[in-house]
Amino acid sequence: MELLNDMALFVEVCKVMNFRRAAESLDMQSSTLSRRISKLEKEIGLRLLHRTTRKVELTEAGQIYYERCKRIVDEARIAHEQLGEMLAQPSGWLRVSVPVDFATIFLAPVLVEFASAYPGINIELDMTPKHADLVSDHVDVAIRMGEPPDSTLIARKLMQFQSQLFAAPGYLARVGEPDHPSQLVHHNCVDFPKSEGWRLQKVDEVVEVKVGGRFMLNNVGMMKRLATLNQGIIQIPASAIAEELELQLLVPVLPDWFAVPLPVYALTETRLLPAKVRVFLDFLRDRLDSVVV
Incomplete structure:
Protein backbone atom coordinates (compact mmCIF):
# COMPACT_ATOMS: atom_id res chain seq x y z
CA MET A 1 0.00 0.00 0.00
CA GLU A 2 2.93 2.32 0.73
CA LEU A 3 4.22 1.77 -2.81
CA LEU A 4 0.87 2.84 -4.25
CA ASN A 5 0.92 5.95 -2.05
CA ASP A 6 4.42 6.83 -3.24
CA MET A 7 3.34 6.28 -6.85
CA ALA A 8 0.48 8.72 -6.26
CA LEU A 9 2.94 11.28 -4.85
CA PHE A 10 5.19 10.82 -7.88
CA VAL A 11 2.23 11.39 -10.23
CA GLU A 12 1.34 14.64 -8.43
CA VAL A 13 4.91 15.92 -8.82
CA CYS A 14 4.89 15.03 -12.53
CA LYS A 15 1.65 16.91 -13.12
CA VAL A 16 3.19 20.24 -12.11
CA MET A 17 6.93 19.49 -12.37
CA ASN A 18 7.48 21.39 -9.15
CA PHE A 19 7.99 19.91 -5.69
CA ARG A 20 6.80 22.96 -3.80
CA ARG A 21 3.53 23.27 -5.75
CA ALA A 22 2.90 19.52 -5.54
CA ALA A 23 3.54 19.56 -1.79
CA GLU A 24 1.09 22.44 -1.34
CA SER A 25 -1.66 20.57 -3.20
CA LEU A 26 -0.94 17.46 -1.11
CA ASP A 27 -0.81 19.48 2.14
CA MET A 28 2.60 18.14 3.12
CA GLN A 29 6.12 19.47 3.58
CA SER A 30 8.19 19.83 0.40
CA SER A 31 11.15 18.15 2.12
CA THR A 32 8.96 15.17 3.06
CA LEU A 33 7.70 14.84 -0.51
CA SER A 34 11.25 15.02 -1.88
CA ARG A 35 12.40 12.34 0.58
CA ARG A 36 9.52 10.02 -0.39
CA ILE A 37 10.36 10.36 -4.11
CA SER A 38 14.06 9.72 -3.42
CA LYS A 39 13.09 6.59 -1.48
CA LEU A 40 10.95 5.45 -4.42
CA GLU A 41 13.85 5.96 -6.84
CA LYS A 42 16.14 3.98 -4.54
CA GLU A 43 13.68 1.08 -4.36
CA ILE A 44 13.29 1.03 -8.14
CA GLY A 45 17.00 1.43 -8.77
CA LEU A 46 16.58 4.14 -11.43
CA ARG A 47 16.53 7.92 -11.36
CA LEU A 48 13.05 9.13 -12.30
CA LEU A 49 13.58 12.89 -12.10
CA HIS A 50 16.36 15.31 -12.98
CA ARG A 51 16.29 17.97 -10.26
CA THR A 52 18.08 21.32 -10.30
CA THR A 53 17.51 24.50 -8.34
CA ARG A 54 15.56 25.89 -11.33
CA LYS A 55 13.45 23.03 -12.66
CA VAL A 56 12.39 19.40 -12.49
CA GLU A 57 12.40 17.14 -15.55
CA LEU A 58 11.48 13.51 -16.17
CA THR A 59 14.19 11.06 -17.15
CA GLU A 60 13.47 8.53 -19.88
CA ALA A 61 12.69 5.94 -17.20
CA GLY A 62 10.62 8.52 -15.34
CA GLN A 63 8.44 9.19 -18.39
CA ILE A 64 7.68 5.49 -18.81
CA TYR A 65 7.02 5.08 -15.09
CA TYR A 66 4.75 8.15 -14.97
CA GLU A 67 2.54 6.91 -17.82
CA ARG A 68 2.05 3.55 -16.09
CA CYS A 69 1.67 5.02 -12.60
CA LYS A 70 -0.92 7.55 -13.69
CA ARG A 71 -3.22 4.82 -15.02
CA ILE A 72 -2.76 2.73 -11.88
CA VAL A 73 -3.40 5.66 -9.54
CA ASP A 74 -6.45 6.79 -11.54
CA GLU A 75 -7.93 3.29 -11.48
CA ALA A 76 -7.31 2.92 -7.75
CA ARG A 77 -8.93 6.32 -7.05
CA ILE A 78 -11.96 5.53 -9.22
CA ALA A 79 -12.40 2.10 -7.62
CA HIS A 80 -12.29 3.69 -4.18
CA GLU A 81 -14.71 6.42 -5.13
CA GLN A 82 -17.19 4.11 -6.84
CA LEU A 83 -17.56 2.15 -3.60
CA GLY A 84 -18.06 5.42 -1.73
CA GLU A 85 -20.87 6.37 -4.10
CA MET A 86 -22.95 3.60 -2.54
CA LEU A 87 -22.95 5.60 0.70
CA ALA A 88 -23.05 9.22 -0.37
CA GLN A 89 -23.75 11.67 -3.17
CA PRO A 90 -20.81 12.77 -5.38
CA SER A 91 -18.94 15.65 -3.79
CA GLY A 92 -15.91 17.92 -4.12
CA TRP A 93 -14.76 20.78 -6.30
CA LEU A 94 -15.41 20.52 -10.03
CA ARG A 95 -13.19 22.73 -12.22
CA VAL A 96 -14.59 23.56 -15.67
CA SER A 97 -12.92 25.54 -18.48
CA VAL A 98 -15.56 27.14 -20.69
CA PRO A 99 -15.84 30.04 -23.18
CA VAL A 100 -17.32 33.07 -21.45
CA ASP A 101 -20.17 33.61 -23.95
CA PHE A 102 -21.27 29.98 -23.86
CA ALA A 103 -21.18 30.03 -20.05
CA THR A 104 -23.19 33.24 -19.80
CA ILE A 105 -25.86 32.43 -22.39
CA PHE A 106 -26.33 28.67 -22.18
CA LEU A 107 -24.48 27.19 -19.20
CA ALA A 108 -25.58 29.48 -16.34
CA PRO A 109 -29.15 28.13 -15.95
CA VAL A 110 -27.90 24.55 -16.30
CA LEU A 111 -25.31 25.12 -13.55
CA VAL A 112 -27.97 26.46 -11.19
CA GLU A 113 -30.11 23.38 -11.76
CA PHE A 114 -27.08 21.07 -11.39
CA ALA A 115 -26.02 22.73 -8.12
CA SER A 116 -29.51 22.16 -6.74
CA ALA A 117 -29.48 18.49 -7.77
CA TYR A 118 -25.96 17.84 -6.39
CA PRO A 119 -25.45 19.97 -3.26
CA GLY A 120 -22.16 18.23 -2.44
CA ILE A 121 -20.44 19.44 -5.62
CA ASN A 122 -18.91 22.93 -5.81
CA ILE A 123 -18.07 24.44 -9.20
CA GLU A 124 -15.12 26.57 -10.23
CA LEU A 125 -15.34 28.10 -13.72
CA ASP A 126 -12.27 29.10 -15.73
CA MET A 127 -13.53 31.50 -18.41
CA THR A 128 -10.20 32.93 -19.54
CA PRO A 129 -9.79 33.25 -23.34
CA LYS A 130 -6.75 30.96 -23.23
CA HIS A 131 -7.51 27.28 -23.65
CA ALA A 132 -6.63 25.67 -20.35
CA ASP A 133 -4.42 22.58 -20.24
CA LEU A 134 -6.43 19.90 -18.48
CA VAL A 135 -3.39 18.35 -16.78
CA SER A 136 -1.20 21.28 -15.73
CA ASP A 137 -4.17 23.55 -14.94
CA HIS A 138 -6.01 20.81 -13.01
CA VAL A 139 -9.16 21.14 -15.11
CA ASP A 140 -11.77 18.36 -14.87
CA VAL A 141 -13.80 19.30 -17.97
CA ALA A 142 -13.11 21.68 -20.86
CA ILE A 143 -16.02 22.78 -23.05
CA ARG A 144 -14.95 23.74 -26.56
CA MET A 145 -16.63 24.97 -29.75
CA GLY A 146 -15.99 23.18 -33.05
CA GLU A 147 -14.45 19.84 -33.92
CA PRO A 148 -11.66 19.04 -31.43
CA PRO A 149 -8.13 18.74 -32.85
CA ASP A 150 -6.51 15.33 -32.83
CA SER A 151 -5.21 14.74 -29.33
CA THR A 152 -5.18 12.27 -26.48
CA LEU A 153 -8.21 13.98 -24.89
CA ILE A 154 -11.59 12.24 -24.76
CA ALA A 155 -14.32 14.23 -26.56
CA ARG A 156 -18.06 13.94 -25.84
CA LYS A 157 -20.51 15.87 -28.00
CA LEU A 158 -22.96 17.98 -25.99
CA MET A 159 -24.94 19.89 -28.62
CA GLN A 160 -24.56 21.89 -31.80
CA PHE A 161 -25.38 25.42 -32.88
CA GLN A 162 -27.04 26.49 -36.12
CA SER A 163 -26.51 30.22 -36.44
CA PRO A 261 -23.71 23.62 -37.68
CA LEU A 262 -21.05 24.18 -35.02
CA PRO A 263 -20.67 21.29 -32.55
CA VAL A 264 -19.93 21.75 -28.84
CA TYR A 265 -17.77 19.16 -27.06
CA ALA A 266 -16.82 18.36 -23.49
CA LEU A 267 -13.19 17.26 -23.24
CA THR A 268 -11.70 15.16 -20.45
CA GLU A 269 -8.22 13.78 -19.93
CA THR A 270 -9.36 10.19 -19.43
CA ARG A 271 -12.36 7.90 -19.66
CA LEU A 272 -11.86 6.98 -15.99
CA LEU A 273 -13.95 9.75 -14.52
CA PRO A 274 -14.65 10.57 -10.86
CA ALA A 275 -18.31 10.56 -9.87
CA LYS A 276 -18.53 14.36 -9.77
CA VAL A 277 -17.33 14.61 -13.39
CA ARG A 278 -19.46 11.73 -14.63
CA VAL A 279 -22.73 13.10 -13.24
CA PHE A 280 -21.86 16.59 -14.52
CA LEU A 281 -21.31 15.35 -18.09
CA ASP A 282 -24.51 13.29 -18.02
CA PHE A 283 -26.41 16.32 -16.72
CA LEU A 284 -24.98 18.61 -19.42
CA ARG A 285 -25.81 16.22 -22.25
CA ASP A 286 -29.34 15.75 -20.99
CA ARG A 287 -30.05 19.48 -20.63
CA LEU A 288 -28.10 20.95 -23.53
CA ASP A 289 -29.21 18.36 -26.07
CA SER A 290 -32.74 19.70 -25.74
CA VAL A 291 -31.74 23.37 -26.22
CA VAL A 292 -33.16 24.79 -29.44
CA VAL A 293 -30.38 26.74 -31.17
Missing part, protein backbone atom coordinates in the same frame (compact mmCIF):
# COMPACT_ATOMS: atom_id res chain seq x y z
CA GLN A 164 -28.48 32.64 -38.59
CA LEU A 165 -28.03 36.27 -39.64
CA PHE A 166 -29.61 39.16 -37.74
CA ALA A 167 -29.49 42.95 -37.80
CA ALA A 168 -31.34 45.93 -36.33
CA PRO A 169 -34.32 47.29 -38.28
CA GLY A 170 -32.63 50.70 -38.29
CA TYR A 171 -29.51 49.34 -39.99
CA LEU A 172 -31.55 47.57 -42.68
CA ALA A 173 -33.69 50.67 -43.26
CA ARG A 174 -30.55 52.71 -43.83
CA VAL A 175 -28.48 50.28 -45.90
CA GLY A 176 -31.03 47.91 -47.38
CA GLU A 177 -31.56 44.19 -46.92
CA PRO A 178 -29.53 41.63 -48.93
CA ASP A 179 -31.39 39.18 -51.16
CA HIS A 180 -28.53 36.68 -51.38
CA PRO A 181 -25.44 35.88 -49.28
CA SER A 182 -23.20 37.16 -52.08
CA GLN A 183 -24.49 40.67 -51.32
CA LEU A 184 -23.06 40.55 -47.79
CA VAL A 185 -19.76 41.90 -49.17
CA HIS A 186 -21.52 45.27 -49.43
CA HIS A 187 -22.58 45.23 -45.77
CA ASN A 188 -20.96 45.82 -42.40
CA CYS A 189 -20.71 42.37 -40.82
CA VAL A 190 -19.61 42.14 -37.19
CA ASP A 191 -17.33 39.10 -37.06
CA PHE A 192 -14.65 37.37 -35.02
CA PRO A 193 -10.97 38.25 -35.53
CA LYS A 194 -9.09 35.96 -37.94
CA SER A 195 -12.39 34.75 -39.37
CA GLU A 196 -12.19 33.18 -42.82
CA GLY A 197 -15.67 34.39 -43.72
CA TRP A 198 -19.18 33.00 -43.45
CA ARG A 199 -20.34 29.72 -44.95
CA LEU A 200 -24.10 29.69 -45.42
CA GLN A 201 -26.42 27.01 -46.73
CA LYS A 202 -29.97 26.86 -48.01
CA VAL A 203 -31.18 23.31 -48.60
CA ASP A 204 -28.49 21.99 -51.00
CA GLU A 205 -26.96 25.35 -51.96
CA VAL A 206 -23.83 26.40 -50.07
CA VAL A 207 -22.25 29.85 -50.39
CA GLU A 208 -18.97 31.03 -48.90
CA VAL A 209 -18.60 34.79 -48.60
CA LYS A 210 -15.68 36.87 -47.33
CA VAL A 211 -17.42 39.35 -45.07
CA GLY A 212 -16.01 42.58 -43.75
CA GLY A 213 -16.96 45.49 -41.55
CA ARG A 214 -15.72 48.08 -39.13
CA PHE A 215 -15.83 45.88 -36.04
CA MET A 216 -14.10 42.60 -35.27
CA LEU A 217 -14.24 41.16 -31.76
CA ASN A 218 -14.34 37.95 -29.75
CA ASN A 219 -17.29 38.62 -27.44
CA VAL A 220 -20.82 37.64 -28.39
CA GLY A 221 -22.41 39.99 -25.89
CA MET A 222 -20.62 42.95 -27.47
CA MET A 223 -21.58 41.72 -30.95
CA LYS A 224 -25.25 41.73 -29.96
CA ARG A 225 -24.92 45.21 -28.50
CA LEU A 226 -23.27 46.63 -31.62
CA ALA A 227 -25.92 45.04 -33.82
CA THR A 228 -28.74 46.62 -31.79
CA LEU A 229 -26.95 49.95 -32.24
CA ASN A 230 -27.33 49.66 -36.04
CA GLN A 231 -23.70 48.75 -36.65
CA GLY A 232 -24.21 45.78 -38.94
CA ILE A 233 -25.16 42.15 -39.42
CA ILE A 234 -24.20 39.40 -36.97
CA GLN A 235 -24.19 35.62 -37.26
CA ILE A 236 -25.52 34.01 -34.07
CA PRO A 237 -27.95 31.29 -32.86
CA ALA A 238 -31.48 32.64 -32.46
CA SER A 239 -31.62 31.28 -28.89
CA ALA A 240 -28.75 33.58 -27.92
CA ILE A 241 -30.78 36.69 -28.80
CA ALA A 242 -34.26 35.64 -27.67
CA GLU A 243 -34.84 38.87 -25.75
CA GLU A 244 -33.64 41.07 -28.61
CA LEU A 245 -35.93 39.24 -31.03
CA GLU A 246 -38.92 39.53 -28.72
CA LEU A 247 -38.36 43.29 -28.41
CA GLN A 248 -37.70 43.52 -32.16
CA LEU A 249 -34.32 45.10 -31.52
CA LEU A 250 -32.98 42.56 -34.01
CA VAL A 251 -34.69 40.86 -36.96
CA PRO A 252 -33.67 37.97 -39.23
CA VAL A 253 -31.65 38.64 -42.36
CA LEU A 254 -31.80 36.08 -45.20
CA PRO A 255 -34.04 33.90 -42.98
CA ASP A 256 -33.84 30.87 -45.29
CA TRP A 257 -30.05 30.70 -44.96
CA PHE A 258 -28.22 29.04 -42.05
CA ALA A 259 -24.61 28.70 -41.01
CA VAL A 260 -22.98 25.28 -41.07
Whole structure:
Protein backbone atom coordinates (compact mmCIF):
# COMPACT_ATOMS: atom_id res chain seq x y z
CA MET A 1 0.00 0.00 0.00
CA GLU A 2 2.93 2.32 0.73
CA LEU A 3 4.22 1.77 -2.81
CA LEU A 4 0.87 2.84 -4.25
CA ASN A 5 0.92 5.95 -2.05
CA ASP A 6 4.42 6.83 -3.24
CA MET A 7 3.34 6.28 -6.85
CA ALA A 8 0.48 8.72 -6.26
CA LEU A 9 2.94 11.28 -4.85
CA PHE A 10 5.19 10.82 -7.88
CA VAL A 11 2.23 11.39 -10.23
CA GLU A 12 1.34 14.64 -8.43
CA VAL A 13 4.91 15.92 -8.82
CA CYS A 14 4.89 15.03 -12.53
CA LYS A 15 1.65 16.91 -13.12
CA VAL A 16 3.19 20.24 -12.11
CA MET A 17 6.93 19.49 -12.37
CA ASN A 18 7.48 21.39 -9.15
CA PHE A 19 7.99 19.91 -5.69
CA ARG A 20 6.80 22.96 -3.80
CA ARG A 21 3.53 23.27 -5.75
CA ALA A 22 2.90 19.52 -5.54
CA ALA A 23 3.54 19.56 -1.79
CA GLU A 24 1.09 22.44 -1.34
CA SER A 25 -1.66 20.57 -3.20
CA LEU A 26 -0.94 17.46 -1.11
CA ASP A 27 -0.81 19.48 2.14
CA MET A 28 2.60 18.14 3.12
CA GLN A 29 6.12 19.47 3.58
CA SER A 30 8.19 19.83 0.40
CA SER A 31 11.15 18.15 2.12
CA THR A 32 8.96 15.17 3.06
CA LEU A 33 7.70 14.84 -0.51
CA SER A 34 11.25 15.02 -1.88
CA ARG A 35 12.40 12.34 0.58
CA ARG A 36 9.52 10.02 -0.39
CA ILE A 37 10.36 10.36 -4.11
CA SER A 38 14.06 9.72 -3.42
CA LYS A 39 13.09 6.59 -1.48
CA LEU A 40 10.95 5.45 -4.42
CA GLU A 41 13.85 5.96 -6.84
CA LYS A 42 16.14 3.98 -4.54
CA GLU A 43 13.68 1.08 -4.36
CA ILE A 44 13.29 1.03 -8.14
CA GLY A 45 17.00 1.43 -8.77
CA LEU A 46 16.58 4.14 -11.43
CA ARG A 47 16.53 7.92 -11.36
CA LEU A 48 13.05 9.13 -12.30
CA LEU A 49 13.58 12.89 -12.10
CA HIS A 50 16.36 15.31 -12.98
CA ARG A 51 16.29 17.97 -10.26
CA THR A 52 18.08 21.32 -10.30
CA THR A 53 17.51 24.50 -8.34
CA ARG A 54 15.56 25.89 -11.33
CA LYS A 55 13.45 23.03 -12.66
CA VAL A 56 12.39 19.40 -12.49
CA GLU A 57 12.40 17.14 -15.55
CA LEU A 58 11.48 13.51 -16.17
CA THR A 59 14.19 11.06 -17.15
CA GLU A 60 13.47 8.53 -19.88
CA ALA A 61 12.69 5.94 -17.20
CA GLY A 62 10.62 8.52 -15.34
CA GLN A 63 8.44 9.19 -18.39
CA ILE A 64 7.68 5.49 -18.81
CA TYR A 65 7.02 5.08 -15.09
CA TYR A 66 4.75 8.15 -14.97
CA GLU A 67 2.54 6.91 -17.82
CA ARG A 68 2.05 3.55 -16.09
CA CYS A 69 1.67 5.02 -12.60
CA LYS A 70 -0.92 7.55 -13.69
CA ARG A 71 -3.22 4.82 -15.02
CA ILE A 72 -2.76 2.73 -11.88
CA VAL A 73 -3.40 5.66 -9.54
CA ASP A 74 -6.45 6.79 -11.54
CA GLU A 75 -7.93 3.29 -11.48
CA ALA A 76 -7.31 2.92 -7.75
CA ARG A 77 -8.93 6.32 -7.05
CA ILE A 78 -11.96 5.53 -9.22
CA ALA A 79 -12.40 2.10 -7.62
CA HIS A 80 -12.29 3.69 -4.18
CA GLU A 81 -14.71 6.42 -5.13
CA GLN A 82 -17.19 4.11 -6.84
CA LEU A 83 -17.56 2.15 -3.60
CA GLY A 84 -18.06 5.42 -1.73
CA GLU A 85 -20.87 6.37 -4.10
CA MET A 86 -22.95 3.60 -2.54
CA LEU A 87 -22.95 5.60 0.70
CA ALA A 88 -23.05 9.22 -0.37
CA GLN A 89 -23.75 11.67 -3.17
CA PRO A 90 -20.81 12.77 -5.38
CA SER A 91 -18.94 15.65 -3.79
CA GLY A 92 -15.91 17.92 -4.12
CA TRP A 93 -14.76 20.78 -6.30
CA LEU A 94 -15.41 20.52 -10.03
CA ARG A 95 -13.19 22.73 -12.22
CA VAL A 96 -14.59 23.56 -15.67
CA SER A 97 -12.92 25.54 -18.48
CA VAL A 98 -15.56 27.14 -20.69
CA PRO A 99 -15.84 30.04 -23.18
CA VAL A 100 -17.32 33.07 -21.45
CA ASP A 101 -20.17 33.61 -23.95
CA PHE A 102 -21.27 29.98 -23.86
CA ALA A 103 -21.18 30.03 -20.05
CA THR A 104 -23.19 33.24 -19.80
CA ILE A 105 -25.86 32.43 -22.39
CA PHE A 106 -26.33 28.67 -22.18
CA LEU A 107 -24.48 27.19 -19.20
CA ALA A 108 -25.58 29.48 -16.34
CA PRO A 109 -29.15 28.13 -15.95
CA VAL A 110 -27.90 24.55 -16.30
CA LEU A 111 -25.31 25.12 -13.55
CA VAL A 112 -27.97 26.46 -11.19
CA GLU A 113 -30.11 23.38 -11.76
CA PHE A 114 -27.08 21.07 -11.39
CA ALA A 115 -26.02 22.73 -8.12
CA SER A 116 -29.51 22.16 -6.74
CA ALA A 117 -29.48 18.49 -7.77
CA TYR A 118 -25.96 17.84 -6.39
CA PRO A 119 -25.45 19.97 -3.26
CA GLY A 120 -22.16 18.23 -2.44
CA ILE A 121 -20.44 19.44 -5.62
CA ASN A 122 -18.91 22.93 -5.81
CA ILE A 123 -18.07 24.44 -9.20
CA GLU A 124 -15.12 26.57 -10.23
CA LEU A 125 -15.34 28.10 -13.72
CA ASP A 126 -12.27 29.10 -15.73
CA MET A 127 -13.53 31.50 -18.41
CA THR A 128 -10.20 32.93 -19.54
CA PRO A 129 -9.79 33.25 -23.34
CA LYS A 130 -6.75 30.96 -23.23
CA HIS A 131 -7.51 27.28 -23.65
CA ALA A 132 -6.63 25.67 -20.35
CA ASP A 133 -4.42 22.58 -20.24
CA LEU A 134 -6.43 19.90 -18.48
CA VAL A 135 -3.39 18.35 -16.78
CA SER A 136 -1.20 21.28 -15.73
CA ASP A 137 -4.17 23.55 -14.94
CA HIS A 138 -6.01 20.81 -13.01
CA VAL A 139 -9.16 21.14 -15.11
CA ASP A 140 -11.77 18.36 -14.87
CA VAL A 141 -13.80 19.30 -17.97
CA ALA A 142 -13.11 21.68 -20.86
CA ILE A 143 -16.02 22.78 -23.05
CA ARG A 144 -14.95 23.74 -26.56
CA MET A 145 -16.63 24.97 -29.75
CA GLY A 146 -15.99 23.18 -33.05
CA GLU A 147 -14.45 19.84 -33.92
CA PRO A 148 -11.66 19.04 -31.43
CA PRO A 149 -8.13 18.74 -32.85
CA ASP A 150 -6.51 15.33 -32.83
CA SER A 151 -5.21 14.74 -29.33
CA THR A 152 -5.18 12.27 -26.48
CA LEU A 153 -8.21 13.98 -24.89
CA ILE A 154 -11.59 12.24 -24.76
CA ALA A 155 -14.32 14.23 -26.56
CA ARG A 156 -18.06 13.94 -25.84
CA LYS A 157 -20.51 15.87 -28.00
CA LEU A 158 -22.96 17.98 -25.99
CA MET A 159 -24.94 19.89 -28.62
CA GLN A 160 -24.56 21.89 -31.80
CA PHE A 161 -25.38 25.42 -32.88
CA GLN A 162 -27.04 26.49 -36.12
CA SER A 163 -26.51 30.22 -36.44
CA GLN A 164 -28.48 32.64 -38.59
CA LEU A 165 -28.03 36.27 -39.64
CA PHE A 166 -29.61 39.16 -37.74
CA ALA A 167 -29.49 42.95 -37.80
CA ALA A 168 -31.34 45.93 -36.33
CA PRO A 169 -34.32 47.29 -38.28
CA GLY A 170 -32.63 50.70 -38.29
CA TYR A 171 -29.51 49.34 -39.99
CA LEU A 172 -31.55 47.57 -42.68
CA ALA A 173 -33.69 50.67 -43.26
CA ARG A 174 -30.55 52.71 -43.83
CA VAL A 175 -28.48 50.28 -45.90
CA GLY A 176 -31.03 47.91 -47.38
CA GLU A 177 -31.56 44.19 -46.92
CA PRO A 178 -29.53 41.63 -48.93
CA ASP A 179 -31.39 39.18 -51.16
CA HIS A 180 -28.53 36.68 -51.38
CA PRO A 181 -25.44 35.88 -49.28
CA SER A 182 -23.20 37.16 -52.08
CA GLN A 183 -24.49 40.67 -51.32
CA LEU A 184 -23.06 40.55 -47.79
CA VAL A 185 -19.76 41.90 -49.17
CA HIS A 186 -21.52 45.27 -49.43
CA HIS A 187 -22.58 45.23 -45.77
CA ASN A 188 -20.96 45.82 -42.40
CA CYS A 189 -20.71 42.37 -40.82
CA VAL A 190 -19.61 42.14 -37.19
CA ASP A 191 -17.33 39.10 -37.06
CA PHE A 192 -14.65 37.37 -35.02
CA PRO A 193 -10.97 38.25 -35.53
CA LYS A 194 -9.09 35.96 -37.94
CA SER A 195 -12.39 34.75 -39.37
CA GLU A 196 -12.19 33.18 -42.82
CA GLY A 197 -15.67 34.39 -43.72
CA TRP A 198 -19.18 33.00 -43.45
CA ARG A 199 -20.34 29.72 -44.95
CA LEU A 200 -24.10 29.69 -45.42
CA GLN A 201 -26.42 27.01 -46.73
CA LYS A 202 -29.97 26.86 -48.01
CA VAL A 203 -31.18 23.31 -48.60
CA ASP A 204 -28.49 21.99 -51.00
CA GLU A 205 -26.96 25.35 -51.96
CA VAL A 206 -23.83 26.40 -50.07
CA VAL A 207 -22.25 29.85 -50.39
CA GLU A 208 -18.97 31.03 -48.90
CA VAL A 209 -18.60 34.79 -48.60
CA LYS A 210 -15.68 36.87 -47.33
CA VAL A 211 -17.42 39.35 -45.07
CA GLY A 212 -16.01 42.58 -43.75
CA GLY A 213 -16.96 45.49 -41.55
CA ARG A 214 -15.72 48.08 -39.13
CA PHE A 215 -15.83 45.88 -36.04
CA MET A 216 -14.10 42.60 -35.27
CA LEU A 217 -14.24 41.16 -31.76
CA ASN A 218 -14.34 37.95 -29.75
CA ASN A 219 -17.29 38.62 -27.44
CA VAL A 220 -20.82 37.64 -28.39
CA GLY A 221 -22.41 39.99 -25.89
CA MET A 222 -20.62 42.95 -27.47
CA MET A 223 -21.58 41.72 -30.95
CA LYS A 224 -25.25 41.73 -29.96
CA ARG A 225 -24.92 45.21 -28.50
CA LEU A 226 -23.27 46.63 -31.62
CA ALA A 227 -25.92 45.04 -33.82
CA THR A 228 -28.74 46.62 -31.79
CA LEU A 229 -26.95 49.95 -32.24
CA ASN A 230 -27.33 49.66 -36.04
CA GLN A 231 -23.70 48.75 -36.65
CA GLY A 232 -24.21 45.78 -38.94
CA ILE A 233 -25.16 42.15 -39.42
CA ILE A 234 -24.20 39.40 -36.97
CA GLN A 235 -24.19 35.62 -37.26
CA ILE A 236 -25.52 34.01 -34.07
CA PRO A 237 -27.95 31.29 -32.86
CA ALA A 238 -31.48 32.64 -32.46
CA SER A 239 -31.62 31.28 -28.89
CA ALA A 240 -28.75 33.58 -27.92
CA ILE A 241 -30.78 36.69 -28.80
CA ALA A 242 -34.26 35.64 -27.67
CA GLU A 243 -34.84 38.87 -25.75
CA GLU A 244 -33.64 41.07 -28.61
CA LEU A 245 -35.93 39.24 -31.03
CA GLU A 246 -38.92 39.53 -28.72
CA LEU A 247 -38.36 43.29 -28.41
CA GLN A 248 -37.70 43.52 -32.16
CA LEU A 249 -34.32 45.10 -31.52
CA LEU A 250 -32.98 42.56 -34.01
CA VAL A 251 -34.69 40.86 -36.96
CA PRO A 252 -33.67 37.97 -39.23
CA VAL A 253 -31.65 38.64 -42.36
CA LEU A 254 -31.80 36.08 -45.20
CA PRO A 255 -34.04 33.90 -42.98
CA ASP A 256 -33.84 30.87 -45.29
CA TRP A 257 -30.05 30.70 -44.96
CA PHE A 258 -28.22 29.04 -42.05
CA ALA A 259 -24.61 28.70 -41.01
CA VAL A 260 -22.98 25.28 -41.07
CA PRO A 261 -23.71 23.62 -37.68
CA LEU A 262 -21.05 24.18 -35.02
CA PRO A 263 -20.67 21.29 -32.55
CA VAL A 264 -19.93 21.75 -28.84
CA TYR A 265 -17.77 19.16 -27.06
CA ALA A 266 -16.82 18.36 -23.49
CA LEU A 267 -13.19 17.26 -23.24
CA THR A 268 -11.70 15.16 -20.45
CA GLU A 269 -8.22 13.78 -19.93
CA THR A 270 -9.36 10.19 -19.43
CA ARG A 271 -12.36 7.90 -19.66
CA LEU A 272 -11.86 6.98 -15.99
CA LEU A 273 -13.95 9.75 -14.52
CA PRO A 274 -14.65 10.57 -10.86
CA ALA A 275 -18.31 10.56 -9.87
CA LYS A 276 -18.53 14.36 -9.77
CA VAL A 277 -17.33 14.61 -13.39
CA ARG A 278 -19.46 11.73 -14.63
CA VAL A 279 -22.73 13.10 -13.24
CA PHE A 280 -21.86 16.59 -14.52
CA LEU A 281 -21.31 15.35 -18.09
CA ASP A 282 -24.51 13.29 -18.02
CA PHE A 283 -26.41 16.32 -16.72
CA LEU A 284 -24.98 18.61 -19.42
CA ARG A 285 -25.81 16.22 -22.25
CA ASP A 286 -29.34 15.75 -20.99
CA ARG A 287 -30.05 19.48 -20.63
CA LEU A 288 -28.10 20.95 -23.53
CA ASP A 289 -29.21 18.36 -26.07
CA SER A 290 -32.74 19.70 -25.74
CA VAL A 291 -31.74 23.37 -26.22
CA VAL A 292 -33.16 24.79 -29.44
CA VAL A 293 -30.38 26.74 -31.17
